[in-house]
Amino acid sequence: MSEIKLAFKKPAPDGPPSACCAQPSVDISGPRLPQPWLAGFVNSPAGPVPRISTVLDRGDQWGRFKCRVSSYRDDYTVPPGLYAAGDPDGGSEVVASANYKFSFDMLRRQLKGINAWVLVLDTKGINVWCAAGKGSFSTGELINRITSANLKELVGHRRIVLPQLGAPGVSAHEVKRATGFRVHYGPVRASDLPDYLGAGLAATKKMRTVGFTFMDRLVLTPMEIIPMMKKYPLYALFILAAFGLEPSGILFRDAFRGGFPFLLLGLVPVLSGAFLTPLLLPYIPFRSFAVKGWIMGAASLYLSMRFIPWRSAARTNGLLLAACWLFFPMASSYIALQFTGSTPFTGMSGVKKELKTAIPVYLASVLISAALLVLYKLALWRFLI
Amino acid sequence: MRYLANAATLGLSAEKCVGCGMCLEVCPHDVFTLEGKKAVIRDLDACMECGACAKNCPVGAVSVRSGVGCASAIIKGMLTGGEPTCDCGGKGGADNCC
Structure with a gap:
């Protein structure tokens, strides 16, 4: 490599653009001065x-x-x-x-x-x-x-x-x-x-x-969280409709009182899947992102269940609890799996391998938790009528 | 940090290899090493299937199925039956989602 001539000359001053007006003969596709850079x-x-x-x-x-x-x-x-x-x-x-x-x-x-x-x-x-x-x-x-x-x-x-x-x-x-x-x-x-x-x-x-330090991961999390939060209003609408629904129509008071804890719980998988899992990636057991996301989702759900202001009897309802435990950690798993697209060490074959198991599990979890919610509503109505 | 074991599709033909060392130069995960005058796969599970080695092997001794690692892109690919592509918006159909 001795032939390489590296000229570390005196740096040119990074001053304002010069008054030069000759047209560059090289193809620069026209960056027009003054560009601040x-x-x-x-x-x-x-x-x-x-x-x-x-x-x-x-x-x-x-x-x-x-x-x-x-x-x-x-x-x-x-x-x-x-x-x-x-x-x-x-x-x-x-x-x-x-x-x-x-x-x-x-x-x-x-x-x-x-x-x-x-x-x-x-x-x-x-x-x-x-x-x-x-x-x-x-x-x-x-x-x-x-x-x-x-x-x-x-x-x-x-x-x-x-x-x-x-x-x-x-x-x-x-x-x-x-x-x-x-x-x-x-x-x-x-x-x-x-x-x-x-x-x-x-x-x-x-x-x-190539490395993937804590800071490398941290700066990526906003663009994991934001796309997920764009889907949140849809989730919120569904929750409010589900809890407000009565045989006679939708009751706003019930929608909010019953739905409020679930509106908060809906933020938990975003926090655990799009923020905590990426940040703590090397410390969460197992290599599968789906599993890592599930673990973080379950841990976050456990903690948030204790602090959420319930305001209704939902907390003690077995059907709702089962739906929560089925749905929220699974949602966290799904969100965490998206992060495979942002890391410098996951490959396509590995992600495909994860998805082969994960997709059927995700679909089943969504269907079963929805069915549990329906059962809860039916039980509630029969009880009231 | 390591991903799933035994998933990478990386392959190396010792027969074709001329030992130029280009795969060692381009690999960001130190997957290859030179043994004698041939490259060998030292650490298959570290491979992220970026395809740099295969692209830069002058004799076509390295093979790997490379592609995007975005889960949502792969799901979309599975649903449509095509190859996964990142198309989560951006200028001219391109983006930098991954």
């Missing part, structure tokens, strides 16, 4: 290239936060194409990324003091890993970008650094065959990139291994 242009043999700021401002931080808690992430992009970090030249490394602005921001803040070219692929606003899985961070897209950005003119070497999690989408040998560029898979995390570049494109085992 751009800082002027760098001249290159292939024409002017927009320079990225390596400091995240408040707008970037706010965008990052919104991506974590809402569907804002579905349309948060930067124009694909070639960018410069610092003051790169023909010997500087080329680093590829996705055009999801969140991913792009995570990369550019690590490039402080580093002179490099950044080639942003059009991944339709999806992060590197998901895009690689879905085929937009792909061999074909990389080859096209290398060609359209005129990389051969830009740099004297034939190396390009890709995030390691882009590997499921890219065939390094095909890229080499088509463009002459050798793909070097960099670290999993952008934060390791400076060390990787500084070591002459050498990754340690730690850089190559």
Whole structure:
């Protein structure tokens, strides 16, 4: 790796965009200045290239936060194409990324003091890993970008650094065959990139291994909870209707008095399946997410049953209790199973294996708990009439 | 953190393997190791079936059935009989739900 020339020059100031008005000859699909994350242009043999700021401002931080808690992430992009970090030249490394602005921001803040070219692929606003899985961070897209950005003119070497999690989408040998560029898979995390570049494109085992820390899991929970809470009004409506239903019509007083504890209990599986299970994932026994979710659901139900203001005789009703124990831990199990889509260690075959058992159990639990509720209502009416 | 045992569909043909080490480089779970001049699967249960190794094996020695791990996508795939795809909204039918 001795031939690798890494230019750690004096960092270029991340000042306001320069007054340069030449049209970039590289395909940048038109990021228009002033973009707050751009800082002027760098001249290159292939024409002017927009320079990225390596400091995240408040707008970037706010965008990052919104991506974590809402569907804002579905349309948060930067124009694909070639960018410069610092003051790169023909010997500087080329680093590829996705055009999801969140991913792009995570990369550019690590490039402080580093002179490099950044080639942003059009991944339709999806992060590197998901895009690689879905085929937009792909061999074909990389080859096209290398060609359209005129990389051969830009740099004297034939190396390009890709995030390691882009590997499921890219065939390094095909890229080499088509463009002459050798793909070097960099670290999993952008934060390791400076060390990787500084070591002459050498990754340690730690850089190559994907982790899933408490914080990694915590930041994912809002987008587990929110989609589930969108279904909550439907559940609430069902509960109110079921408890308010009388042979003579729906009684609002009964609906609320009888239904209230169950409205609260309905939040329990969301809390246990979408929050507690992801957070405590490594500490909950068994490997199956469905089982982990059930355990957390049952424990949470047990605790909440003691603190819920019952206001009616429902607590002592055997039919309702049985329905509760059947339904709520099962709902928690179902919600926890959704988290398999967000972890970096669960595979499709494992999830399929879980579902084969889980789906029949889920269906049976829903049907039986609904039947128990019907029986409870019937018993109640006969008693009253 | 480990997922279900004996579920991964990862396979490696010792016959085809040329020992280039590319699978070791791209695997984020350290599944492979080199023994002599051949790659071997060291830890099958750590595999998450991302498919990076198969995609980057220059001689096609690695095989794996890769796909999305979202439970809801797989349920949808089972119901419609198709391959599971993440389609929980987003720009141009794409998203980042997983």
